[in-house]
Amino acid sequence: MQGTIFDIKEFTVHDGPGIRSTIFLKGCPLRCIWCHNPEGLSSAPQLMITQNGCTGCGLCRKPCDHPRCQGLGRCAFRCPQGLVKIAGERVEAKDLADRMLRQREFFESSGGGVTISGGEPLFQPAFLMELLERLAPLHRLIETSGYAPEEVFRQAAERCEHVFLDIKHPDDAVHRRVTGVSNKQILKNLSYLKQSGLPYTIRIPLIPGINDDPAVIRQIAGLLKGERGALQRVEFMPYNPFAPAKYEMTGMPFAYKKPRDNDLDSLPLEEFHALGIQTKVL
Secondary structure, three states: OEEEEEEEEEEEOOOOOOOEEEEEEOOOOOOOOOOOOHHHOOOOOEEEEOOOOOOOOOHHHOOOOOHHHOOOOOOOOOOOOOOEEEEOEEEEHHHHHHHHHOOHHHHHHHOOEEEEEEOOHHHOHHHHHHHHHHHOOOEEEEEEOOOOOHHHHHHHHHOOOEEEEEOOOOOHHHHHHHHOOOOHHHHHHHHHHHHHOOOEEEEEEOOOOOOOOHHHHHHHHHHOOOOOOOEEEEEEEOOOOOHHHHHHHHOOOOOOOOOOOOOHHHOOHHHHHOOOOOEEEO
């Protein structure tokens, strides 16, 4: 089974327990207006061009026969400054898993493993399932928006030792406005995690003016009242200020205008602590 990835980061320490490798799958059904990985939205390979430093030599515009460049309109291998890159590569699940399994001894010695993120990893379900199966016996973790059919979500979760589930906004109307999709399916999959017995972590990206208001955070805490299963903790991820540069590289518009910085001191962490939930600000 083949799939499309756009990055692999080695030695990550914030994507699960221990030291890990994080694989980023390409393609996502959400269109979060603040997304900091625009190269992960489309399922197709695309160019990323750094404008600063370009001398206008035109070498990248000359025809080439590199298979990965076909259909992209430029050569990604001729720029003397290395400013033209391709985001997106087709890979075999077996080859990718074999690459990770060669590091098994290192992963196990550090208590780490492999995290699969995106984009949205559940956007390529067949590839993801095979990859997860082939990664056993490594510690496997997916980081997901949770926006997927229940059966797909459950099949992926059952092949993992841990799940990171993003909660972006508790209000369905706001969620639709800022991500392009409803949060109802996400909350259904959260309910599954609560009763599954599988260790999971809730992640909240803190987007200024959208969901970092204390009142919204309290509503998210309310979603976690009652039976929570094997919830490990809630992690808060401050806004990534470097997103606009990536949009310029991909030639995509960036509509979100940050109104202010995150006020991390105003986070109502006590709402979670009162429920016996551990929290961490990354």
